[in-house]
Amino acid sequence: MRPFLFLLAATFTMGTAVVAADQRFSSGPNRVSLIELYTSEGCSSCPPAERWVASLRDAPGLWRDFVPVAFHVNYWDHLGWRDRFAAKEFTQREHAYAAKWASNSVYTPCFVRDGAEWRASSRPPQPSSEKAGALSVAVAGNGAVQVEFSPAAPRKTSEAFEVHVAILGGGFASKVTAGENRGETLRQEFVALALETHPFPALGGDRLRTEFVLPRSSITDATRRAIAVWVTRRGELVSLQTTGGWLEPSERN
Numbered sequence: 001m002r003p004f005l006f007l008l009a010a011t012f013t014m015g016t017a018v019v020a021a022d023q024r025f026s027s028g029p030n031r032v033s034l035i036e037l038y039t040s041e042g043c044s045s046c047p048p049a050e051r052w053v054a055s056l057r058d059a060p061g062l063w064r065d066f067v068p069v070a071f072h073v074n075y076w077d078h079l080g081w082r083d084r085f086a087a088k089e090f091t092q093r094e095h096a097y098a099a100k101w102a103s104n105s106v107y108t109p110c111f112v113r114d115g116a117e118w119r120a121s122s123r124p125p126q127p128s129s130e131k132a133g134a135l136s137v138a139v140a141g142n143g144a145v146q147v148e149f150s151p152a153a154p155r156k157t158s159e160a161f162e163v164h165v166a167i168l169g170g171g172f173a174s175k176v177t178a179g180e181n182r183g184e185t186l187r188q189e190f191v192a193l194a195l196e197t198h199p200f201p202a203l204g205g206d207r208l209r210t211e212f213v214l215p216r217s218s219i220t221d222a223t224r225r226a227i228a229v230w231v232t233r234r235g236e237l238v239s240l241q242t243t244g245g246w247l248e249p250s251e252r253n
Contacts, residue, residue, distance in 0.1 A: 023139045025063070025227065027243040029152070031114070031132035033066040033125050034230050034239040037190075038094045038110040041083040042076035044180035049109035052120055054189040057170070059124035066125040067228045067244040068190045069166055073108060081179030084219070085172075085191050096237060115238030135241040137229045143214045149200070149231050149241065150207045160199070160234035161208055167194040167215055168244075171223020190226070193217035199234065 037053050039046045056068050072085035073094055094106045101117060111118045113125065133152040139145055147163050172188035194215040200208040214227075225247045230239040 022141055023245070023248060025137045025139075025229065025243045025245045027132070027135040027241050028064075029131055029134055031128040031130040031240075032064070032135075032242040033114050033128060034112075034228075034242045035066050035068045035118075035125055036112040037068070037070045038073055038090070038106070038108055038112070039070055040073050040076040040086060040108050041174055041176060041181060041186055042079045042081045042179045043108045046109045047181065047184065047186060049111070049120065050186065050188060054170075054187060056124060057189060061124055061127060063243070063245045065127040067230070067242045069168060069192050069228050070188065070190050071192050073106070075106070076108065076179075079179040081176055081181065084174075085188065085193070087192075087195075089195065090192065093237075100237060132241040135229065135231055135243045137227070137243055139214060139227065139247070144211065145214050146209070146211050147198075147229065148207065148209045151240070155206050155208075160202065161231055161240075162197055162199045162234050163210060164195065164197050164230050164232065164239075165212075165215060166192045166196075166228040167217050167247075168226040168228055169193045169217070169219060169222030169224070170226070172221070191222075192228075193219050193222070193225075 037049055039050055053068050053070055056062055071090035071093060072083050073091040074086035074088055075091055077083060077086060094110060097112060098106050111120050131152040134150045136148045137145065149161065169191045170189040172191060174186045176182055176184050176186060194217040196215045198210055198212045200210050226244060227247055228244040230242040232239055
């Protein structure tokens, strides 16, 4: 669901964006889908997929039913246009999915929904009835992040979980002057600008809790910023529960 705003706190600078108030993001008990797009500004077949992801800004289920993240890969940079959003770690993430699917290749655009290859349709992703547990994220004005997760099923003694947090940027317009998209102006939304993984403590019963500092990005020209947070079992890719929302102040239009 969308964030609840609390009392004003000290400001925290993320590039040019400022988080001026404490915010809370929560999932509810049903599974919120993590929608990943693997894309590149150097790929001529990617712009339609990126436009579809951008259209999700106006979808009623955004943050409540699904959270979109666009990971830019770097394996098309050799075609003449270097994608400034691309990162080796995002390419490695897609390769990890390919290995999980017993595939020996990666491609763009590639959609992933909750760990499985997925074909986007004209409609936004539909809500899930699967019970996944409650995920809650609090972002303080000083950049401190507190995450709590209560799994839907009782936690096994041997189970270990970790939380992944991505800073997303939108409102980008890239004028491409080389490569397959030469002459095009590409507009980007929900772009992953930074990604970190943090473990939950081994102890904690069925209510897990961890704290860390909001990751920073060197890309500072986003018109709007958001946060995406998801939980997995330790070392796995498939999200168990997800939440996210706009980081305030954020120009959403």
